[in-house]
Amino acid sequence: MVVLLSAAPPAFAHGEGESVEGYALVQQALAHLAHSSERASVMDAMEKVDDALATEDQEGVNVAEVEQARAALESGDIAAARSLLQDSIIEAMSALAPAVGEETGTTIVHDALPQRSGLAGGNIGFLIASITILLAGVALSWRFRPSESVATLRARLLRPDSTTINAQTPNTTEAAK
Amino acid sequence: MSSPTPTTSANVTPTKPSRTRRALDVIDERLGIRALEYPVPEHANSLWWTLGGITLASLGILIVTGIILVQFYSPVPEEANASVRNIVTNVWGGQFVRGLHFWAAQAMYVTAALHLMRVFFSGSYKKPREGNWLIGVAMFGLITFALFTGTIIKWDQEGFEALGHNIELGRLFGAAGAWFTPEFSDRLPILLRLYGAHVVIIPGLIIVLVVLHGLLVKKHKISPHPQLPTDASGEQAPASEPTAPFTHHLRRIATFGVALFGMLGILAVLFPPLLGPEPVAGVEITRPPWNFWWMFTLENWVGLPGILYGELGFFALLLALPFVDRNPNRYWKRRPVVMTIAVAVMLALVTLTVLMAVTPAQQHLGM
Numbered sequence: 001m002v003v004l005l006s007a008a009p010p011a012f013a014h015g016e017g018e019s020v021e022g023y024a025l026v027q028q029a030l031a032h033l034a035h036s037s038e039r040a041s042v043m044d045a046m047e048k049v050d051d052a053l054a055t056e057d058q059e060g061v062n063v064a065e066v067e068q069a070r071a072a073l074e075s076g077d078i079a080a081a082r083s084l085l086q087d088s089i090i091e092a093m094s095a096l097a098p099a100v101g102e103e104t105g106t107t108i109v110h111d112a113l114p115q116r117s118g119l120a121g122g123n124i125g126f127l128i129a130s131i132t133i134l135l136a137g138v139a140l141s142w143r144f145r146p147s148e149s150v151a152t153l154r155a156r157l158l159r160p161d162s163t164t165i166n167a168q169t170p171n172t173t174e175a176a177k
Numbered sequence: 178m179s180s181p182t183p184t185t186s187a188n189v190t191p192t193k194p195s196r197t198r199r200a201l202d203v204i205d206e207r208l209g210i211r212a213l214e215y216p217v218p219e220h221a222n223s224l225w226w227t228l229g230g231i232t233l234a235s236l237g238i239l240i241v242t243g244i245i246l247v248q249f250y251s252p253v254p255e256e257a258n259a260s261v262r263n264i265v266t267n268v269w270g271g272q273f274v275r276g277l278h279f280w281a282a283q284a285m286y287v288t289a290a291l292h293l294m295r296v297f298f299s300g301s302y303k304k305p306r307e308g309n310w311l312i313g314v315a316m317f318g319l320i321t322f323a324l325f326t327g328t329i330i331k332w333d334q335e336g337f338e339a340l341g342h343n344i345e346l347g348r349l350f351g352a353a354g355a356w357f358t359p360e361f362s363d364r365l366p367i368l369l370r371l372y373g374a375h376v377v378i379i380p381g382l383i384i385v386l387v388v389l390h391g392l393l394v395k396k397h398k399i400s401p402h403p404q405l406p407t408d409a410s411g412e413q414a415p416a417s418e419p420t421a422p423f424t425h426h427l428r429r430i431a432t433f434g435v436a437l438f439g440m441l442g443i444l445a446v447l448f449p450p451l452l453g454p455e456p457v458a459g460v461e462i463t464r465p466p467w468n469f470w471w472m473f474t475l476e477n478w479v480g481l482p483g484i485l486y487g488e489l490g491f492f493a494l495l496l497a498l499p500f501v502d503r504n505p506n507r508y509w510k511r512r513p514v515v516m517t518i519a520v521a522v523m524l525a526l527v528t529l530t531v532l533m534a535v536t537p538a539q540q541h542l543g544m
Contacts, residue, residue: 025459028460031454031457032460034334035453035454044462101360101367102341102344102359102458103254104254105257105366106258107255108455109455110454112451112452112454113262113266119446122269122273123273123446126273126445130439130440133439134443135439136435136439137433137434137435137439141429141433141436143432144428144429145222145429146429147419148219150223150405153219153220153419157405158406
């Protein structure tokens with residue numbers, strides 16, 4: 001079985017883009033459910049579960065658990081369905097060889113990592129430090145702003161009697177030391 | 178200092194330089210830092226003329242945060258997603274550093290695009306700066322590729338679907354795109370090779386091009402402002418324009434860099450980047466990062482080749498610009514043809530991007 005599972009990445013049905021290995025179809029159902037719990041995603045997951053139950057290659061898949069997962073999906077218990085689907089492919093996952101090429105190496109499909117779970121501890125410190133740095137940067141860029149705007153420069157350079165004193169050229173800097 | 182003491186009259190006591198000054202002199206004597214004090218025209222210190230420097234500041238933040246992240250990231254398919262989760266949840270400050278890295282990448286993309294637009298609208302790509310424009314366009318391409326590989330290596334569903342596009346596009350290129358396909362080195366995970374590209378090849382190339390870019394700016398001097406007079410050649414600022422030492426330009430960039438760092442830190446805390454579920458092959462359920470939306474609308478219309486044609490067309494336009502546009506004027510009102518084309522292109526990009534924002538993810542791979 002190890003040889004069978006690790007021999008190639010999931011094959012795809014012609015024109016459908018759908019895998020025919022049972023464990024891969026179960027993983028696809030899990031991907032839909034992890035992505036969103038909206039009705040459309042659940043329907044997509046259900047379709048994949050049906051494909052997994054119908055496919056000939058069910059090597060390493062606990063079909064009974066997949067059937068239970070389908071029933072859980074129908075009853076709207078997505079958490080139970082995900083748990084059952086994950087458990088149903090433990091055997092297949094444990095037999096996978098290290099991923100090469102474009103193989104995913106995925107064995108468990110977790111939820112998306114939640115974003116910030118509230119401002120606390122270190123985050124408050126980082127936020128205060130960042131605000132301070134931002135204010136310092138703004139103050140410094142104001143302090144070292146150009147002495148003349150482009151509009152002023154333009155007015156000055158277009159004056160017929162325009163003369164320019166480059167007060168900050170290296171030569172004058174040297175002379176001032 | 179070993180230099181001879183200057184002769185002074187008996188009545189004048191020379192001022193003794195401060196310790197700091199003397200320390201700086203010692204360093205300068207050995208490193209020649211004052212060579213950077215060459216004069217640049219005053220307009221170079223305006224915000225628009227410092228956008229390239231701000232892009233460089235973003236690169237600096239990316240390199241530092243990237244060095245920290247690689248200490249904890251595992252570029253192995255079985256571990257990659259989990260290692261990013263570990264960085265966010267178990268490494269002290271990991272979420273902040275990852276957030277800084279993500280937002281600095283966004284900042285680099287945006288400031289590079291704005292810099293490109295500034296150079297375009299001010300006609301700074303014209304003679305004799307055509308070569309430097311090409312280097313800038315190449316850097317923008319590398320920045321886009323760095324964003325793309327960064328999306329892939331977090332190894333979630335979004336990243337894996339991006340990889341799927343990467344592979345399919347590589348195949349469309351035939352032999353020229355072989356490196357982007359898993360068949361190129363089928364004993365290794367492609368993730369590992371893209372990680373190598375993300376942390377070594379792309380930043381290395383960007384740094385080489387940044388050095389070339391800077392040397393060419395030094396050689397050709399800062400381009401004239403289109404609203405100010407030029408010298409007789411029309412290619413340089415006039416001698417009558419006030420100047421400031423280049424070190425003041427660097428100082429101005431540094432101050433903007435500090436402000437940028439603070440802003441990115443705030444974004445990193447308040448809007449940390451997402452990490453999706455581990456990838457699964459055979460489904461396409463995510464949307465690409467916003468930077469690529471315009472291409473993916475084309476893909477929705479004409480399939481995968483849409484990305485290829487769109488990207489090639491966009492960069493071909495940018496690369497051809499200085500050779501096609503022979504109008505010597507730099508002020509935008511005197512360049513109606515190229516301005517009309519530019520506005521049309523930008524409107525098209527914005528429209529395609531907005532269309533993607535309101536379109537659900539569609540299946541393209543394996544079709």
